[in-house]
Amino acid sequence: MSRRIRKELILEGLDCANCAAKIEAKINELSDVKTANLNFITKTLTIEISDEDKMDSVILKTKDIIKKMEPHVIVKEKIIEKVSKKVLMLMGLMCASCSSKIEERVKKINGVKNAYIDFTAGKLIIEANKRDFNRITKEAIEIIKKIEPEVDVLDESKNDKGHKEHSHSHGKGDNKKELIRLLIGASFFSIAIIFKFSFWIEFILFFISYILIGGEILLRAGKNILRGQVFDENFLMAVATIGAFLIGEFPEGVAVMLFYQIGEFMQDLAVNRSRKSIAKLMDIRPDYANLKVGEDIEKVSPDEVNIGDIIVVKPGEKVPLDGVVVEGKSMVDTSALTGESVPREVKVGDEILGGFINKNGLLSVKVTKEFGESTVSKILDLVQNASSKKAPTENFITKFARYYTPIIVFAALALAIIPPLVIEGAKFSEWIYRALVFLVISCPCALVVSIPLGFFGGIGGASKRGILVKGGNYLEALNNVDTVVFDKTGTLTKGVFKVTEIKVKNGISREQLLEIAAYAESYSNHPIAVSILNEYGKEINKDYIESYDEISGYGIKAVVKGKVVLAGNDKLMKKENIEYEDVDAAGTIVHVVIDRKYAGYIIISDEMKKDSEKAVRELKAIGVNKTVMLTGDNKKVADSVGEKLGLDRVYAELLPQHKVEKVEMLEREMQTKGKLIFVGDGINDAPVLARADIGVAMGGLGSDAAIEAADIVLMTDEPSKLVTAIKIAKRTRKIVWQNIIFSLGIKGIVLLLGALGYATMWAAVFADVGVALIAVLNSMRVLNVNNI
Template sequence: MSQSSAQTGCKTCSVNHDTPSYSTDEVNFLTKHWQPIVSALLLTIGLILDYFIDPVWFNESFRLAWYLIAYLPVGYPVVKMGWESLIRGEVFTEFFLMSIATFGAFFIGEYPEGVAVMLFYSVGEAFQHSAVQKARSSIRALLDVRAEVAHVKDGNSFKTVHPDSVPIGQIIQVKPGERVPLDGKLITDRAAFDTSAITGESKPRHISDNENVLAGMINLNRVIELEVQKTYENSSISRILKMVQEATSRKAKTELFIRSFAKVYTPIVVLLATLLVALPALFVSSYVFEEWLYRGLVFLVISCPCALVISIPLGYFGGIGAASKNGILVKGGNFLDALRSVKTVVFDKTGTLTHATFSVQNIELYSDMNESQIGSYLFAVEKVSNHPIARAITDYIYTPEHSLKVDQQNEIPGYGLKSIIEGQTVVIGNQKLMENEQVELNKSGSESKNSSTKVHMAIDGIHQATVTISDRLKDDAKHAIRQLHHLGVDRTVMLSGDHKEVVEEVGRDLKIDEIYGDLLPEQKSEKLEEIKERTKGKVAYAGDGINDAPVLALSDVGIAMGAMGSDAAVETADVVIQSDQLTKIAESIRIARKTRNIVWQNIGLALGVKTVVLALGALGMASLWEAVFADVGVALLAILNAVRIQKMNFSSNS
């Protein structure tokens, strides 16, 4: 991830909690290990001289000089950054607070503790920075699987170039074991690919000629050639990287709350620290300024909410990374929060619950025309459509040598096609279209109560044929619905443009709670609005992302299924599931809920420990040593808790 998109440092305690980046000076400070090593060595020697040897020459002046030298390697960079922040108007930064705390420690003669505060703070920051960088690098390594070379056809040979210089339409070669550099169409025979980087699936995928191959896939078994269809910047894997980068900039409500909370919390604690030093002078008869100043310094050290402002964004970042690892692209922490609250999941049928791999079962004829003649009309009309049913029909029908010429054609969404061929009006579509065109259907061609789809053809108002087409459910559809109910999703709903009887049979088979068929695209949107109005909790809609873009946009969480090849899906959906596995919906909800749990664990840990140490400090029962250990230690524990989500298994075989 770039610094701008996946930053997780804690630069200030009341300003700019938007996961700020480390400046060059800060990075240098955190990565120059000799500084804390030198300070630690000098501090250790000073403590030995102070408490064990106690030589005569180690007097007060020499002690001050010794501990000042120990302080400078770790203290100077922090003081410098605190001063620069103060000039910019950022008063309550951790650098300024740590500087004041250590100056106060030196003022009351607690030199070792003044050095220790800066030493442990710098070590803690170094560990925090290292943990954040490791998390960021692991996600980048997981996702940035773009190939660095492409073998481009040049006459009878191939030359090797960088993929970003390859234009659309060029032929490229991919050898066994190599990663596909660009999205393209397979122009050689069937080949097997490892698609885990794109879809999260470990099972190899077999792709036939003229089918799409995506950048990031690994060619498994033979030399293949592709025709490039997208540039390097617009390839599927580049879009994945861009989405994950942009996702970290979309803040969840918890992140926004903590940022606002920190801006109020830190100044209040600083004011309390000041009052803790000053007020006892009015009420405590045995008031000793140094003693109460020490208590105030403990307040300052523990006041910075670094554990909160580092670990919470990192928690959401970890959740987005864990989802990406499993082939689920969540476009922001706000959508992770929305997924957690989903109580109703609405499904499209074709291409979502089913494979959308239609096949023609049979063609019933109702006139003197034979199947070849009927086929000529069907092929001529359907060949210009990209609808899965149209492709099933054209794949089934023998292509005539002299295809009929279509003079005029109109596609009616949700109904079918109406064309003019050689002066004849040819209508091909569902029963509703036939009714609208006042075509009387042959009784044997009327809709039957099974999962097959009927496509009718009429010429000049006469019913000529009925094509029976069937689709099949996805293998994990039933398991996916069971998982959603097991997770506490109250209702599952199916919206489809298919005939009501077909939709109801599929719904009963899958045990879906509500089923609606015979819906036009605009009616799907209206039905979803109606569902949202009467639903408590969030409503998610899962569709193929092409025809369902309006409904995806209307839902609380739009989920595009298996749609990395679809620009409409990537742009419209809030969550993109790169494979066709419906069980990934439940998996995304599990990830969202676990992310939320981790975030609130970190909030509870940070606030709990800080509250205890602040109370102990106010009572004089906590030292600066304990304060700095609490601050740094809690931040490190919160970070470790946040990044562990990326190692969890969220799949379910139950």
């Protein structure tokens, strides 16, 4: 297979999406170019060729094409900031508090641009310059081993896919060994409790039981103290249980350690189960591709397949890469990407995306994107990296946990020392016991584990419904939506335009008017232009078009067969001082002028989406204060759509820059501190998507521009998915706050009862590991989004 050479250029000043499409098409026509892709959002032109020696020639030709079409655009070669990602798998990391410490310290390593731990997936993601990875990885492993010595660190890029994560906490062995050790320790404990022995025999039995059950905790606590890691749960449990032994409470010291270990064991199982549940939700990565090589078929990794290669997808197989069907017909299951349960039919010429499942027919597919650029790859990357954008609640809990434990430990110290000195008759042993209760409660694991798990589960659940949320911060922001602003075409309406009427003036025939309009619109990829070309239905000879100028927000000015043609809206007619017929019709009006003589108009109508009305109605039902539509279409059409849908406000005949101004105006008008959402198609609406508090791209399935521009991508064409996204966000927040209130509430009550002498260490252990276990299990409820 030939090695492809890639070059990226930045097109500064490119502000016309249609011109971008024409530039891309022209460059793709160059003989030496394999593929060219112009991303209008980032203004980045990516060119791929097979022969490195021809790159300079291709760049020169490319610059000529750009200069002819868009003379004001400045072309610069992209200076690639060589920041890459290194993913380290932390096998057996179960302490969320420890993971926060690891993340904080790795971020401080020289050369690290960013680092974050995805606790749910058990991964440390480091962003840095590739040449520094060896040194940074070495330093990161040293930090991990210092904080969590028993955690195994594996490089994901080198890791065998068959390697299964062993579930252990803080270096405990596998489940079987753990259970055997706990059972033997529990047996010694039971014998000492049931049978009456002398003091020393009882002490020996309790001591053996204590060492079997909690020996590794004592060992780790000692090692961590030597490393300067004092306030962790190992130290706290060691001090609490040794303290119980010192004041003669042998049974309670062993029982508390046993209960703690059983709770930790069950908590680990629950965390692992939730990890597997989330991993299963995102099990859309294809394992292999059937590559057609001559008459043979080879099973290869999707990464090895190039653009233009033919792959074969058999019935029951997952489609590995994005492409176009070149042979065969079948039904495909799209639910993994879109959440739609109804299979879709695909045939020759149809686009098909990686992650779809072929149901019945044999398909041959021509690959259009490499695996790294495919839709399924981008979806996986977005969901898996969503942990890097933490919700405000997550950030608060991380900071809270940093101060909570030391405060409780010093409170325990004060409780042990001060009352016996100031209260007459108070015994040190009684107040030390109360202080030990404080120590057991002081680990914040319940919050630090369950809250990130809740947000990640919400993001995973949303993706299963065809909603991509790029981070916990955006998921949390959806809870406070005050105003929703919609684009019209392609968002509330289908964007499938059809010519419904042609009216001619001044002696021109209907066919002549349609032909001249089709030639004038032939370079545009706007839906209105496409509808005129479809109605014309004949081949366009581009040689007849001598010049072409698209005037954003107005229309087209072109020279066709030596005649100056204007095709556009009322504003274009006024701008050019043309006398025209003011048409009162519910549709888009394209006026046509030939050599400054009005020739007539074409009426084009769009169709409303089935669930647009339902989406607006349900948004109001869930508490959205204001629904607004912005459109460049004429006022009559816009008002008609707004009235049918029950929108609060409609702003029509807007140029792209006016949409941004309207969004800023609406933000100033908001009475609450709520968020403003803009819902658009993700391509032409990029500036507004970026300006809104939350940018939502509609129908983003397979659209690179939509995925890049928006904070949330609705992967189908259903506006009602926005309602689903808000409901998932509200459910996630509800569960997260249940965990916060429950965890802090129980800990607060037990702390108070412990200080007053009513709570035992049994209650304290429940307030620690018991609460953590319940919080983790509660977080898993967020994965169930099917009933939303």
